[in-house]
Amino acid sequence: MALNPFEHAGAASTISGPPSEGDYLGDRLFRAVARACAGLIIALLLFILWEIGGLALPAMAQHGLGFVSGSTWNPGTQEFGVLPEIWGTLYSSLLALLLGGVFGVTIAIFLSQDFIEARLAVVFRTIVELLAAIPSVVYGLWGIFVVIPLLRPVAGWLHAQLSFIPLFATDLSGPGMAPAALVLAIMILPTVAAITVDAFRRIPYKVKEAAYGMGTTRWEAILKVMLPTASSGILAALVLGFGRALGETMALAMLIGNSNQINLSLFAPANTLASLLASSFPEAGQIEVQALMYAAVVLLLITLLVNIAGLGIQQYTVRKFEGKV
């Protein structure tokens, strides 16, 4: 009598058999490689921080917190302060997020909520994602040759009619905050749109059906059911987009006017940390390089804070709208 009816299965089938020595080895190897890669990423980040921090240390010791509140950048007298750059970085990124965020989420709704045929949506999506592949310099040139001339009459009119509003207090003299923020918005658009589309796709179809089943209109379903359900994904998209805007360099160096001033006006030239780094590095002497490294540390800190804040808000919305803990 056969005692074990499944005995033959053990050796005959490789599909259902117990893992072999090779399987174990492969498994261990894969785990080791995955861990090493993950560890390397963290090590690389720490190394970058260590390098930049080390170079910035003399400037940190010398300028202290005055660096963050000062507003002169004068290598001649060795006065360094980056308040206008911090302001410009945050202001341009926020404006870009406002524009790019609204557009990105709108595009995502358009592409994922059955407004157009699925095949057409794929084409549109590819086009939007192609925007991410355009080099930064090309955006900068496009800004100089297309956006600024287009913006000039609009800015002139706004300044003439509404100059009592601080946003329009100055006239646009070529490069400035508005063209920079506009181009930046277009640059973060693909990031925001792509991740938001994915967030909408992740919602089970049942949810929409249930909403329609309860008698909602299409807009009610989108605004009151789909958007809140996808909110954590959308927020992640916005945080990533904001991060990209903070660090964007070349296009901004070409478009923002690189002027160290704090001005609420959309048409005034300003400066950002990344563009300060880009434009000052090539000719910087030893002491200025240290100060520039300090500026890089400040930029890193801002990015870190933004990401932490984004994560916090994201967790809050997950709890509030998606009912998870």
Added chain:
Amino acid sequence: MRLSSLFRTALVVGGLTAALFATGALAEVRLMGSGASFPAPLYARWFKDFSQANKGMRVDYQSKGSGAGIQDFINQVVDFAGSDAAMSDAEIGQVKDGVVLLPVTAGEIVLTYNLSGVETLRLPRAVYPAIFAGEITRWNDPRISAANPDVDLPDQDIRVVVRSDSSGTTYVFTGHLAAISESFQASVGHDKSPQWPRSATFVRAPKNDGVTATVRQTPGAIGYVEYGFAKLTNSPSALLENQAGNFVAGGAETGAAALASAEFPGGNLPGSEVPDLRAWITDPTGDQAYPIVSFTWLLFPETQDAAKAGVARDLVEYILTEGQQSADPMGYIPLPENVVETVRKVAQLIQ
């Protein structure tokens, strides 16, 4: 098409290999240099021609900026360096093997502007420093229109475009403005990256090409660029009033007239026997002299191994003779005869 390009590649590769072997046999002497970006196009041409004309000698130059070039030179990373701002006494003190500073060519800085329909713009001596100090802000300011009675100047903001990066061009330009205007000296100052007025009408653009592009794209803009760039891009530039009271345009002749008034300090560089050739022509005197000109310098160590010193002397001789002829077509000013003689003498100190 494809075949022929393949063939051409093969030829080039073959030629290169042959050249490599040929020069390898002669033990090639190679000079590495870095520094100023303003004369870089001219240097590239010189060094290429020189290396081709002289078997067994090869000169390479990396355009990084004057400051970086001086740093490399002090750290002995390179065999020579280029600088628009020469070298300060403190920097010379840091050089271990001594330094020979040679002016090799000169450049002019022009004010390029964007005013539709304005063919010639005359800017008096009192006016252009005031524009760059932010004191004159409208194109139809009476001080400008007084000098341009035939020109219909628009009622428009003057949008001033300056360099966003620290640069030798800015150093020379502000040097001239500070020399002729006390209020400019007090408010902006003479520096590689001075404190330009913080105003919504002052914008900054990177490098000569950035300034040129921004001026071209901005109605009512004015900016300073190297003469070579303005010439290359056909940008209109203003006639400037010189010390003699004449309005002159940038160009080889007016530039040479300005260089003729250059006087070398006469003494030696601090701590050495090498004559000091750091002449700043902040306010040239000649009748037809263009007001904003400057030499640009090559820096060689005073002592080095004999083979390199030989190449360096040959190179300087080439620059002073054939090299000067390619200066004008490329938008630089050839050195006047008396300066060539002085440089030739001092170059013998490279040992």
